[in-house]
Amino acid sequence: MSFRMILRVFLTVFLCLRASGQGGGELRFSIRNDPKTFDPLLAEDEASGTVRYLTGATLIRIDRKTQKFAPELAESWRILAGGTSIVFKLRQGILFSDGTPFSSDDVAYTFRRMTDPKMHSPVGDSFRGGPGEIKTLVQGPAQVTVTFPAAIAGVESLFDQLTIVSSHSPKKELATLGPFVLGEHKPGSHVLFRRNPNYWKKDATGRRLPYLDSVRADIQQNGDLELLRFKRGEVHMIDTLDPELFDRLWAGSPGETRNAGASLESEMLWFNQVSGAPLPAHKKAWFRSKDFRRAFSSAINRSDLCRLAFKGHADQAAGPISGANRLWANAKLAPHVYDPKAALARLHRDGFRLEKGTLRDRQGNAVEFSLTTNSGNKARSRMAALVQQDLAKIGIRLNVVPLDLPSLIERITRTHDYEACLLGLVNVDLDPNSQMNVWLSSAANHPWNPKQKTPETAWEAEIDRLMRAQSSALDPKKRKAAFDRVQEIVWEEAPILYLVNKHALSAVSRRVLNVSPVSLWPRLYWNPEYLRVTNQVAQSR
Template sequence: MKDNISAFFKALFLIIFLFIPFYLIAPSDTEKEKGKVVKVNPESFSVEIGKEGGVLKRALGGDAKTFNPVMAQETTSTAVIGVLFNGLTKTNLKTLLPEPDLAEKWERNKEGTVWRFYLRKDAKWFDGKPVTADDVVFTYNEIYYNPDIPSSVKDMLYIERKKFKVRKIDKYTVEFVIPKPFAPFLQAVGQPILPKHILKKYVDNKTFTSTWGINTPPEQLIGTGPYRLVEYVIGQYAVYERNPYYWEKDRIGQKIPYIPKIKAQIIGDPDVRLIKFLSGEIDYYGVRPSDLPEVLPKAKEKDFTVYNLGATPSTLFVVFNQNPKAPIPKYKLKWFRNKKFRQAISYATDRMGIINIAYNGLAYPIYTAVTPANRRLFDENYYPKYPFNLKKAKELLLEIGFKEGKDGFLYDSEGHKLQFTLITNSGNKERETIGNILKDDLKRIGIDVNFQSIDFNNLVSRLMSNYDWEAVIIGLTGSMDPYFGQNVWLSSGHLHMWYPNQKKPSTKWEAEIDRLFQKAAVELDPEKRDLLYKKAFKIIGEEQPMIFIAAPEELLAVKNKLKNVFPTVWGWYKSEYVYISE
């Protein structure tokens, strides 16, 4: 074994998929007075000593579907429970490199196939019991690798379809043996570690998937994170208090987090969230481009700063259901599984019109799952493009057998009218605007779209549980490394949106994407690795299983009383060090 600061680890700096977004800090008073969106050089940011006290007031976009981090598949859940848990490692959001979390250090063999993690001896669960190697082994071997427990995490913890071998060395040491060295291993083991003494019985009696539902009393949720949930009222609010056992302190010995209490109102309507922010009831707000004319003029009076975090890795797209198990007509499945049908819809998507109308011009058109935030993979000339062209779209539809009826709508060879139901989540103005634009443009080429907006949690249930949907406008958060998107891109992936959980690839192109992702996982040469991923995303661009529309810029308004603020598109850097200065 070698020390973790080894040649291998230094090489990892170059191997990790680095796409650096704008990093922003609080500007000078002069800049604040300009009432403009602020971008600042990250080199000028450093964490300062803060002071304890106050209550952070924030908003949550919706109720959690579950408090179980393994079962959570949507941001409404992860936003509620994210601060409750830790992994062995975490990612430094300034450098995008892995750093210690529950593991205070690690070492590995020369080949990079055997890793030992040494746990913090001062890490404790919310109930005061120590975090040990037994918890780590239990989490991986009995939960993440359990065939009876579906989890998106599981897709990230295989190399060439082989598991990591995880075993206890002593009370505070865990060993991982992996089939081959691969670049993102230290990030892969950042998954939440769970308490064996609490959850073992639920795994054994096969009720784990329903454990820690949203009706679970908060005191029964046992984690290690900087905050614990102490109160949760469905549809109203969540209250957090600082974990008294949290190990981290600042350099003069003060407890971290500096802010001992968080109160988060559950507000599904972004318009209401904006009103609450401007009235001072919440301390920061994710600004929509359409909000800027109202928000910017009030920045000085209300004492806040609007930050532009730059291009996000998040993507927005339309996806058609290609799942043979879905309760939709077989003739529609035939349409949706036809590449030229999907390409026609892509040509009929007015991306620039959508960006100007829905995003106030603050977004980027995309045609595959790569945004300008993905610096190493983004290449405007490499991936196929589908510029807005209704004539081309209709030609493709006629080419695959659709014919125009007397009513102006298209019909397939069996006489079925070309119509489908397109859904999105209610309360999201951008997506609702996009849905209406698509409906109108598709009607111009003979497609009848029934556009509906529904509750987000209902939407997720349709997508991931009963598959009762035809087409949807939805988005995905990006990942720092494409490897961590395997739950979407592998044909076996739980979030393989158009046809999840395939036992074997249903098409040759999906099989090729599987191959490229699996090969990239063990490729340590960064240029070769990037090329493998680019080839995979080029196939996705050609096949259009997801019709990508736009990658918005991310805007954030923050009250100036919050100090040590360093937001990024990946989250807040050292958020535990944020403090309140009234």
């Protein structure tokens, strides 16, 4: 064979490989901290969640794109006995990363381990609907039934967090069923994931996934440095960008920015309504007045908050559930309309009056109070300044007090020594059951008045009733109707003023293929098995 022939064969093979785009490559991105655990059943922080997402596999997965349940390790499932049992039919022929076979024994073992009180598994807590034991019944290698002590509405959504671990692998939880396995962890530097050679998914052409050879998650706390490294090509994607960094990147390379629209993150404001709070009685009366709260809400120009505080990368919020949550958001709700005149009229009806630019209550007290927020958050600081000037138009004097976060948390959760608070909320879970600890009046995280022995208002009693009803109903339509009503009550009574829903902003290098940004976490690498990094820059998307 001549040299020219050898060269031709080599070039042909090279070009074929390149054209088919089957080269693996390494995907690099940043996480904020070291993972606190590599045990998927103990993951609570975001970094550990990333490890779990890349390495673990679940029985049912919430498809981040469609927001619907998708079969993963379970081929199919049925809910029985009024929602107290769920029967899974499992896929067969699947191997863990270390070559040990996956079976229903692993599912039973995972449940046993997760519900072990010594484990203190946060995932396990979400499955415990009531007192009693969760039982698993293995019915052959490919079928398992899980029985709960009480019916759990929307139980499928809980399985998105439950990574199946091996019952008999010597590698314990490091034997994984997900697309990647943990390769290396250098604390403070990076976590390296390698391709799982036994991953069970295949693409349309029958090729075993994932495409990537490895994923490297660098530990980087500073967003500015992360962007700098992205521009240098040292990382390929940034899952979450703030509006300033997004605009900065947009100015230089708009093709690498992605805006997936409204996210699940809300910015909200609430008043302290705790009866035992160390506040003057007249202030408690203001904060407990629905008219006061609604007038306050109508005096805030949400459009300006979106435009100026978030540089246009936010939508006005209508209620507790962002429109990004397609299944549970109440589409009938619209943001409270900005109308200072109507706000003043409502305040007049409630006994307030405007005197020489100062709003006074019936007793003549000037309406002045503090708005606390956490320091160091630029967007929130801008929001506070905007709200302050909006409220000045109706004679309310707002004193903005930025506090370091631990002090703020101490005040809003323990001492209740604050007047109003501006903070953000991230709903990670789509299902309203995950918000029981917010909406029940007895809950510790009920922001405006936590741990009530009995509901102090009729509308809070109604919210309690509806939340319990939706958590026990199995008919999705009934659940939706009940939670829609909860959102309507919150809109009407305004115990929390929802201000804006931030956009899901991210950045992706042109070298990464098959990225389809979504508003849920993770925004960019939710389909890691299909991602690819090439040496060529993608020309179009």
